Amino acid sequence: MNSKTSMQDIADLLGISKNAVSLALNHKAGVSDELRTRVFEAAQQLKYRTETRAMKKQNHLLVLFPEYIQNDKNLYYDVFWSIEKRAKENGYSAIISGVTKEMERLHLLPYLYHEMSFGGVLIVGIFHPDYVGKLKMLGAPIVTVDHCYDSLKLDAVVTANAEEAYKMASYLIRKGHRQIGFIGASVMTKSFRERWFGFENAMSDAGLAVDRRYCLLGSKPSEAQDDAADELASFLETLSIDAMPSAWFCANDRLAIALIQHLTARGLRVPEDISVVGFDDIEAAQLVMPRLTTIHVQREQLGHEAVDLLIRRIDKGGGPSKISVYGELIERDSCFKI
Structure with a gap:
């Protein structure tokens, strides 16, 4: 140096x-x-x-997140809070910095990277693999949080999406539902694809066929909530009121809440006419009427595990590993037993 x-x-x-x-x-x-x-x-x-960076090395962890997460503060607040708390408990400070789409496109690092010394990097959310690959080339230990990259061998801490989706689909089946739809653009994110696989496996293990007429898997990748809402509205317009499943499993709570609103607008009652369940357990899941049955993602544990894993890599090195964190099924009012 x-x-x-x-x-x-x-x-x-x-x-x-x-x-x-x-x-x-x-x-x-x-x-x-x-x-x-x-x-x-x-x-x-x-x-x-x-001069700041040239000073004696400080125990800092750099936490990077893409700008779209700013619209997902309710989902990621607990992750960031737990990262900061766990880092402090271990003698580190977590420095959180956003990355704009332009910075990502140009493979630019936040200026903080050039101003301070960092022992390692936590990546929260989803970046383009090329940008993450650029970060990997810098040589610092990296742990990805809530997402893993198939093309890159990196440490990752994620939700057990497939297993928890299997649990939720099995819950609906135990409630007597046989015609169950799935709402979630599986082309959008890896987590949605995993939730779709879990749903499919639960249906298959129960000897039930998945009727694709009731499934909205998305036609193109998109990070925009408005695009997903528009696609959901268009999808529902293709179904008549008397040609709907008895339940829908939504890949996240926002889709589930939007679905409930659309169904209510068409004169259908949730859960008396159609049951709806979600995934994530955001704050709005408890505020919507009816209150949403969903999978609670252990966001605090995701942050804790990520910091612990990163510090182990800083101190001891070692090969990459993937840690899956199980969730919890939260039963509320949006699912009806047949």
């Missing part, structure tokens, strides 16, 4: 002004995205570190 490298050195290497280097490194306006990328690459090449 060369603590004497300066912004002027970077400027001289690239043939630009020192001011342009400063703007780029501090993510300020005034330089193009292309130039910003070149500045960061040059800084990495020259092993540039500010």
Whole structure:
């Protein structure tokens, strides 16, 4: 590490002004995205570190999350809170930083990475695999939280999605339901695909066929909640009131709540006419009427396990592993026994 490298050195290497280097490194306006990328690459090449980073190494963990999570604060708040708490208990501080779509596209790291020393990185949520691959090349221990990347061998702490979906589908079957639909774009995320597989397996083990007319699996990948809501509305318009299943399993609570609202608007009663269950147990699941039966995701445990695993890798090294955290079925009012 060369603590004497300066912004002027970077400027001289690239043939630009020192001011342009400063703007780029501090993510300020005034330089193009292309130039910003070149500045960061040059800084990495020259092993540039500010005076803060050149100081004695601190016990910091960098926590990165994509900007779309800002719309999912209810789901991820407990994860971030538990990460901060667990890190502090182990003598570390968790530094949380968002990554915009533009930064992800250009493979840019938050400026904090260049300002501080980090023992390891926690990745919460879903990034493009290429961006995560770029992070992996930096050599610091990495643990992904609530998602794993099939193409990358990284430590991961995830929810046992398939197992918990199997549990929920079996619950519906025990309630007497035989025609059960599935709502959730399996092309959207790995977790949705796993929940679909769990649902399918439970139906198969019970000797029941899955009727695809009652299943909305999505036509294209999308992170936008509005797109999912529009697709759900269009899907329901294709079904007449007398041609619906007795129950629907939704891949997350937001879809389940939207489904309840659509069914109610069409004059159907939940759960008397159609049962609806979800997954995640967000706060709104207890506020909607009827209150939603769902799978509670152990968000605090996800954070604790992720920090513990990352610290083990920092201290002892070792090969990558995947930890699955089981959830809990929360029975409320949205499911009717036939």
